[in-house]
Amino acid sequence: MNELKILLIGCGKMGGSLLEGIVKSDNFDGMVDIIEPSIQGFPKEDFKQRKVNFYSDIEEKRDTINYDLIIVATKPDTYEEIFNGLKNNLIINDKTLIVSILAGIKISKIEEIVGSAPIVRAMPNIAASVLEGMTALIGNKKITNKDILNVDLIFELIGEKIWLENEKQMDSFTAISGSGPAYFFFFTECLKSIAIEEGFTEDVSNKIS
Ligand SMILES: NC(=O)c1ccc[n+]([C@@H]2O[C@H](COP(=O)([O-])OP(=O)(O)OC[C@H]3O[C@@H](n4cnc5c(N)ncnc54)[C@H](OP(=O)(O)O)[C@@H]3O)[C@@H](O)[C@H]2O)c1
Structure with missing residues:
Protein backbone atom coordinates (compact mmCIF):
# COMPACT_ATOMS: atom_id res chain seq x y z
CA MET A 1 0.00 0.00 0.00
CA LYS A 168 12.83 18.63 -26.59
CA GLN A 169 11.18 15.26 -27.17
CA MET A 170 8.12 16.54 -25.26
CA ASP A 171 7.02 18.63 -28.28
CA SER A 172 7.41 15.65 -30.65
CA PHE A 173 5.54 13.40 -28.23
CA THR A 174 2.71 15.93 -28.00
CA ALA A 175 2.45 16.14 -31.80
CA ILE A 176 2.44 12.35 -32.23
CA SER A 177 0.66 10.97 -29.19
CA GLY A 178 -1.50 14.02 -28.48
CA SER A 179 -2.80 14.26 -32.05
CA GLY A 180 -2.79 10.50 -32.74
CA PRO A 181 -6.28 9.84 -31.36
CA ALA A 182 -7.65 12.75 -33.50
CA TYR A 183 -6.26 11.07 -36.67
CA PHE A 184 -7.89 7.84 -35.54
CA PHE A 185 -11.27 9.53 -34.97
CA PHE A 186 -10.98 11.21 -38.42
CA PHE A 187 -10.28 7.81 -39.99
CA THR A 188 -13.39 6.26 -38.38
CA GLU A 189 -15.46 9.29 -39.50
CA CYS A 190 -14.29 8.59 -43.11
CA LEU A 191 -15.30 4.92 -42.78
CA LYS A 192 -18.70 5.98 -41.46
CA SER A 193 -19.24 8.37 -44.44
CA ILE A 194 -18.39 5.53 -46.84
CA ALA A 195 -20.83 3.23 -45.02
CA ILE A 196 -23.61 5.84 -45.39
CA GLU A 197 -22.75 6.29 -49.10
CA GLU A 198 -23.07 2.51 -49.44
CA GLY A 199 -26.64 2.73 -48.14
CA PHE A 200 -26.27 1.72 -44.48
CA THR A 201 -28.31 3.63 -41.90
CA GLU A 202 -26.49 6.08 -39.60
CA ASP A 203 -26.90 3.70 -36.67
CA VAL A 204 -25.42 0.73 -38.56
CA SER A 205 -22.68 2.95 -40.05
CA ASN A 206 -21.64 3.95 -36.52
CA LYS A 207 -21.48 0.32 -35.46
CA ILE A 208 -19.45 -0.99 -38.39
CA SER A 209 -16.95 1.86 -38.72
N1 LIG B 1 -7.24 17.51 -21.68
C1 LIG B 1 -6.19 16.87 -22.22
O1 LIG B 1 -6.34 15.97 -23.06
C2 LIG B 1 -4.79 17.23 -21.80
C3 LIG B 1 -3.72 16.42 -22.22
C4 LIG B 1 -2.43 16.73 -21.78
C5 LIG B 1 -2.20 17.82 -20.96
N2 LIG B 1 -3.23 18.60 -20.60
C6 LIG B 1 -2.95 19.74 -19.74
O2 LIG B 1 -3.70 19.57 -18.56
C7 LIG B 1 -4.03 20.84 -18.05
C8 LIG B 1 -5.50 20.84 -17.70
O3 LIG B 1 -6.25 20.58 -18.88
P1 LIG B 1 -7.76 20.16 -18.78
O4 LIG B 1 -8.16 19.74 -20.13
O5 LIG B 1 -7.94 19.21 -17.62
O6 LIG B 1 -8.42 21.59 -18.41
P2 LIG B 1 -9.69 21.89 -17.55
O7 LIG B 1 -10.69 20.81 -17.70
O8 LIG B 1 -10.08 23.31 -17.85
O9 LIG B 1 -9.14 21.83 -16.04
C9 LIG B 1 -8.48 22.88 -15.40
C10 LIG B 1 -9.11 23.02 -14.03
O10 LIG B 1 -8.32 23.93 -13.25
C11 LIG B 1 -9.22 24.71 -12.50
N3 LIG B 1 -8.59 25.94 -12.03
C12 LIG B 1 -8.57 27.17 -12.63
N4 LIG B 1 -7.89 28.05 -11.85
C13 LIG B 1 -7.46 27.36 -10.77
C14 LIG B 1 -6.71 27.70 -9.61
N5 LIG B 1 -6.24 28.94 -9.44
N6 LIG B 1 -6.44 26.75 -8.70
C15 LIG B 1 -6.90 25.49 -8.86
N7 LIG B 1 -7.63 25.10 -9.94
C16 LIG B 1 -7.90 26.02 -10.88
C17 LIG B 1 -10.36 24.97 -13.46
O11 LIG B 1 -11.50 25.41 -12.77
P3 LIG B 1 -12.53 26.39 -13.53
O12 LIG B 1 -13.07 25.60 -14.68
O13 LIG B 1 -13.54 26.72 -12.49
O14 LIG B 1 -11.72 27.58 -13.98
C18 LIG B 1 -10.53 23.60 -14.10
O15 LIG B 1 -11.42 22.78 -13.35
C19 LIG B 1 -3.67 21.87 -19.11
O16 LIG B 1 -2.53 22.59 -18.70
C20 LIG B 1 -3.39 21.06 -20.35
O17 LIG B 1 -2.34 21.62 -21.11
C21 LIG B 1 -4.53 18.33 -20.96
Missing part, protein backbone atom coordinates in the same frame (compact mmCIF):
# COMPACT_ATOMS: atom_id res chain seq x y z
CA ASN A 2 1.33 3.37 -0.92
CA GLU A 3 0.86 6.18 1.56
CA LEU A 4 1.80 9.21 -0.50
CA LYS A 5 0.58 12.68 0.42
CA ILE A 6 -0.56 14.39 -2.78
CA LEU A 7 -1.78 17.90 -3.50
CA LEU A 8 -3.67 18.18 -6.81
CA ILE A 9 -4.15 21.72 -8.11
CA GLY A 10 -6.85 21.86 -10.79
CA CYS A 11 -9.33 19.01 -11.06
CA GLY A 12 -10.86 19.46 -14.51
CA LYS A 13 -10.70 16.90 -17.33
CA MET A 14 -7.12 15.73 -16.80
CA GLY A 15 -6.87 16.36 -13.05
CA GLY A 16 -10.22 14.56 -12.69
CA SER A 17 -8.86 11.55 -14.63
CA LEU A 18 -5.85 11.41 -12.33
CA LEU A 19 -8.10 11.60 -9.28
CA GLU A 20 -10.31 8.84 -10.69
CA GLY A 21 -7.26 6.65 -11.30
CA ILE A 22 -6.03 7.29 -7.77
CA VAL A 23 -9.31 6.63 -5.94
CA LYS A 24 -10.05 3.48 -7.97
CA SER A 25 -6.62 2.01 -7.28
CA ASP A 26 -6.00 -0.73 -4.73
CA ASN A 27 -2.32 0.28 -4.68
CA PHE A 28 -2.94 3.70 -3.20
CA ASP A 29 -3.68 4.28 0.46
CA GLY A 30 -2.40 7.83 0.76
CA MET A 31 -4.16 11.18 1.00
CA VAL A 32 -5.12 13.65 -1.72
CA ASP A 33 -5.84 17.32 -1.08
CA ILE A 34 -7.48 19.03 -4.05
CA ILE A 35 -7.56 22.72 -4.89
CA GLU A 36 -10.26 23.43 -7.42
CA PRO A 37 -12.54 26.50 -7.70
CA SER A 38 -15.44 24.44 -9.13
CA ILE A 39 -15.56 21.99 -6.20
CA GLN A 40 -19.32 22.20 -5.84
CA GLY A 41 -19.58 20.04 -8.98
CA PHE A 42 -17.83 17.09 -7.34
CA PRO A 43 -19.73 14.05 -6.09
CA LYS A 44 -18.00 14.09 -2.71
CA GLU A 45 -19.96 11.01 -1.59
CA ASP A 46 -17.77 8.99 -3.99
CA PHE A 47 -14.69 9.96 -2.00
CA LYS A 48 -15.96 9.28 1.51
CA GLN A 49 -13.97 6.09 1.89
CA ARG A 50 -10.81 7.79 0.73
CA LYS A 51 -8.65 10.47 2.32
CA VAL A 52 -9.65 13.14 -0.21
CA ASN A 53 -10.15 16.76 0.88
CA PHE A 54 -11.40 19.62 -1.30
CA TYR A 55 -10.42 23.29 -1.12
CA SER A 56 -11.54 26.05 -3.46
CA ASP A 57 -8.40 28.18 -3.24
CA ILE A 58 -4.74 27.74 -2.35
CA GLU A 59 -5.12 30.54 0.22
CA GLU A 60 -7.25 28.09 2.26
CA LYS A 61 -4.38 25.69 2.29
CA ARG A 62 -1.67 27.62 4.18
CA ASP A 63 -0.37 24.75 6.26
CA THR A 64 2.68 22.76 7.07
CA ILE A 65 1.87 19.47 5.37
CA ASN A 66 4.93 18.18 3.60
CA TYR A 67 3.45 16.77 0.42
CA ASP A 68 5.37 14.08 -1.43
CA LEU A 69 3.89 15.29 -4.71
CA ILE A 70 2.20 18.48 -5.88
CA ILE A 71 0.48 17.88 -9.22
CA VAL A 72 -0.45 21.00 -11.20
CA ALA A 73 -3.27 20.40 -13.69
CA THR A 74 -4.64 23.89 -14.39
CA LYS A 75 -4.67 25.66 -17.78
CA PRO A 76 -1.17 26.57 -19.04
CA ASP A 77 -1.89 30.30 -19.37
CA THR A 78 -2.31 30.63 -15.58
CA TYR A 79 1.05 29.05 -14.74
CA GLU A 80 2.64 32.20 -13.27
CA GLU A 81 -0.28 32.76 -10.89
CA ILE A 82 -0.38 29.08 -9.91
CA PHE A 83 3.35 28.61 -9.23
CA ASN A 84 3.59 31.97 -7.41
CA GLY A 85 0.61 30.83 -5.30
CA LEU A 86 2.43 27.59 -4.55
CA LYS A 87 5.62 29.37 -3.59
CA ASN A 88 3.84 31.88 -1.34
CA ASN A 89 1.46 29.50 0.43
CA LEU A 90 3.18 26.16 0.78
CA ILE A 91 6.47 24.76 1.83
CA ILE A 92 8.48 24.02 -1.28
CA ASN A 93 11.69 22.14 -0.57
CA ASP A 94 13.89 19.42 -2.01
CA LYS A 95 11.56 16.74 -0.59
CA THR A 96 8.41 17.90 -2.41
CA LEU A 97 8.20 16.91 -6.04
CA ILE A 98 6.30 19.26 -8.34
CA VAL A 99 4.63 17.52 -11.27
CA SER A 100 3.34 19.84 -13.99
CA ILE A 101 1.06 18.58 -16.74
CA LEU A 102 0.75 22.05 -18.29
CA ALA A 103 1.24 21.81 -22.07
CA GLY A 104 4.07 23.94 -23.39
CA ILE A 105 5.43 25.17 -20.04
CA LYS A 106 9.11 24.24 -19.85
CA ILE A 107 10.76 23.13 -16.61
CA SER A 108 13.02 26.22 -16.67
CA LYS A 109 9.92 28.50 -16.57
CA ILE A 110 8.72 26.73 -13.42
CA GLU A 111 12.20 26.88 -11.84
CA GLU A 112 12.29 30.64 -12.49
CA ILE A 113 9.28 30.99 -10.17
CA VAL A 114 9.64 28.28 -7.51
CA GLY A 115 13.44 28.17 -7.37
CA SER A 116 15.31 25.02 -6.48
CA ALA A 117 12.92 22.06 -6.37
CA PRO A 118 12.56 18.65 -7.97
CA ILE A 119 10.25 19.09 -10.98
CA VAL A 120 8.73 16.64 -13.47
CA ARG A 121 6.85 17.59 -16.63
CA ALA A 122 4.21 15.05 -17.55
CA MET A 123 2.16 14.96 -20.74
CA PRO A 124 -0.70 12.46 -20.69
CA ASN A 125 -2.74 12.00 -23.87
CA ILE A 126 -6.53 12.13 -24.11
CA ALA A 127 -6.87 8.35 -23.60
CA ALA A 128 -5.96 9.02 -19.96
CA SER A 129 -9.59 10.07 -19.55
CA VAL A 130 -10.55 6.39 -19.86
CA LEU A 131 -7.50 5.35 -17.81
CA GLU A 132 -5.75 3.97 -20.93
CA GLY A 133 -3.44 6.89 -21.64
CA MET A 134 0.19 7.21 -22.60
CA THR A 135 2.13 9.76 -20.56
CA ALA A 136 5.54 11.20 -21.47
CA LEU A 137 7.71 12.22 -18.50
CA ILE A 138 10.87 14.27 -18.08
CA GLY A 139 12.42 15.58 -14.87
CA ASN A 140 15.07 18.10 -13.84
CA LYS A 141 18.36 17.16 -12.17
CA LYS A 142 16.86 17.42 -8.68
CA ILE A 143 14.58 14.39 -8.95
CA THR A 144 15.50 11.28 -6.96
CA ASN A 145 14.89 7.58 -7.61
CA LYS A 146 12.07 7.76 -5.05
CA ASP A 147 10.47 10.61 -7.04
CA ILE A 148 10.69 8.49 -10.20
CA LEU A 149 8.99 5.54 -8.46
CA ASN A 150 6.22 7.81 -7.13
CA VAL A 151 5.61 9.39 -10.54
CA ASP A 152 5.56 5.94 -12.17
CA LEU A 153 2.98 4.80 -9.63
CA ILE A 154 0.68 7.78 -10.28
CA PHE A 155 0.80 7.76 -14.08
CA GLU A 156 0.48 3.99 -14.31
CA LEU A 157 -2.94 4.51 -12.67
CA ILE A 158 -4.13 6.22 -15.88
CA GLY A 159 -2.38 4.00 -18.43
CA GLU A 160 1.22 3.58 -19.55
CA LYS A 161 4.19 5.94 -19.28
CA ILE A 162 7.56 6.59 -20.87
CA TRP A 163 10.51 8.66 -19.61
CA LEU A 164 11.93 10.87 -22.37
CA GLU A 165 15.65 11.36 -22.98
CA ASN A 166 15.39 15.16 -23.12
CA GLU A 167 12.78 17.89 -22.84
